[in-house]
Amino acid sequence: MKKYRIPLIIGSALFIITLIWAFAGETEQEKEITTKAFVDDFEDLVVSTGELMAKNSEEISVPVSMQRHGIYRVQISNIVPEGTYVDSGDYVAALDKTDISSKINDVLVELDKAQSLYTQTQLDTSLTLREKRNEIDKLQFEIKQKKIELEQSKYEPPATIQKITLDEERLEQNLEQTRENYIINKKQGVAKMAEAGAELQKARNQLQKLQELEEEFRITAPKQGMVVYYREWSGEKRKAGSTVQPWDPAVATLPDLSEMLSKTYINEVEIRKIKVGQEVTLGLDAFPDATLTGKVTQVANVGETRKGAETKVFEVEIKVNESDSTYRPGMTTSNTILTNKIESVLQIPLEAVYAQDGVSYVYLKGTTGTSKQEVKLGSANAEYVIVESGLSENDEVYLSEPEGAREKEVEKLVGSR
CATH class of the missing domain: 2.40.30.170 (Efflux pump adaptor protein, beta barrel domain)
Known part of the structure; x- marks a missing residue:
């Protein structure tokens, strides 16, 4: 039984040695991969x-009139998905109404005050003018009485007649002065009413403009197209939650494809x-x-x-x-x-080029062995470099450093130091 085992063990050992030799040879070959210098058009690519x-593209923007009403920033509360196709007038986005609602409420308060002031001014003017008219009527009545009294006193003593005459003249003066005061009071009343009316109209106009602006917080498409979110200078796209300012008002764009x-x-x-x-x-x-x-x-x-x-x-x-x-x-x-x-120039891969003390060289494979050959290089791109001198077409160079070649001297080009 042992006799049969010995050949089997020897055969296995030889097989393992063969495998080791094969892989070692492959590794050695991999270390010495070469390529040939070639002539072709050189392209420098970025x-x-x-x-x-x-x-x-056409921008879809927030209303620029926001700034005139003291709104300097607003958030996008909702926006259609990017890539949505819209027609002219279709909904695109909605803006947060917190600030404008607050301003509308403030204007409503001011409008109520202006309305109250207008009404009060109107009532005060009417009451003042009525009092003046009553005063005029009273003086006219008293003058009539004095005239009657004067007619009936023609048989009275001169002193009594003179007193009645003086009283009538005084009443006439008071009447004239009261009439002048009435005109002045009327003009004053008209001026106060105009001022109160102007404030009231101002508040009404402001409310109307804010309400119109509030309607514009529902943003619609100016024309047909595909919605693309606006990209800020930072590279971020504007979306729901983004803040927009009147001086950079775009929310989205409608591109011309x-x-x-x-x-x-x-x-x-x-x-x-x-x-x-x-x-x-x-x-x-x-x-x-x-x-x-x-x-x-x-x-x-x-x-x-x-x-x-x-x-x-x-x-x-x-x-x-x-x-x-x-x-x-x-x-x-x-x-x-x-x-x-550059057309028709000699090139080699960048991996084949080495440098030492400012000198560029390659490992050139020759018939008598490997040499370190200096090369003069030109333009390079991400893969290849132009060889202006030092090599010829089809010269074979190593892409990795050959074993034992590092210590060799670099063979200089003619005229090189």
């Missing part, structure tokens, strides 16, 4: 994510490469198979710090050449901007 948006843009942000390192007019290839996360084209139409001159970004970024707008009714504002875009194209 890739970024962005957001699809309409080039033109016939012309679309992709808005993206490029970091401050790569923005120097971006120019208006550069061609762009775009993709949509929502439609992985769709490939769109476009051109850079606007590059911001001033950078900004956006939420989640560690460095300053610059806003870039890209006009999308294609349009489709299925494309929606807010969709995520991938933007590949062609910043430079």
Whole structure:
């Protein structure tokens, strides 16, 4: 039995040794992956994510007259879901009425006061003028009595006649003065009534305007379209609970889907490469198979710090050449901007390039072994770099450092120090 076990054990051991040798050889091969220098058109690309948006859109806004009535901020209490299609005049959003209801109540109190003042002024004026008219009637009656008394006293002593005459003249003077006072009191009454009436009308007008403004707190669509929430400068979209000010009154927008843009942000390192007019290839996360084209139409001159970004970024707008009714504002875009194209140049992958003491070199695989060859490099993109000198087409270079090659001397280019 033992005789049969010995060959089995030897066979198993040989199998395990073979496996170890195979995997070790594979690992060694993996360490020494090579590629060839090739000639092709070089494209310097800047890739970024962005957001699809309409080039033109109409804003749906809160009433700007709020500020005239002392309302400087208002909350959105309700808004239709984003993407809802609406016709002209359809409901879009409602604003919180707490502030305007308070102001209407205050005006109602002022209106009651103005109405009471108007009524009181009217009654006081009527009463004053009535008293003056009664006083005039009384004086006229007393003058008549004195005239009768004077006629009946023609046989009385001169002193008695003179006294009656003087009394009549005094009554005439009082009557004249009372009539003048009546005119003055009437003018005063008219002025007070006008003032009270103006205050009353002012309160009525204010109430009417506030009530009209309150009706505008139900926001409707100015035309047909799809509702897209307004995006603030911070990048946040306005929704139920957001606060809106009269100087930035938009609640939502109705985009024109016939012309679309992709808005993206490029970091401050790569923005120097971006120019208006550069061609762009775009993709949509929502439609992985769709490939769109476009051109850079606007590059911001001033950078900004956006939420989640560690460095300053610059806003870039890209006009999308294609349009489709299925494309929606807010969709995520991938933007590949062609910043430079050089035809028929020698290139190698960036992984093949090493640097030491300011000298760039590659590990060149030759017929006699591996060498460290200095290379002069040109423009680079995210994957490849142009080799201006030091290599030829189809030269084979390592993508990782070959074993034992690190200590070799770099073979300098002619004319290099």
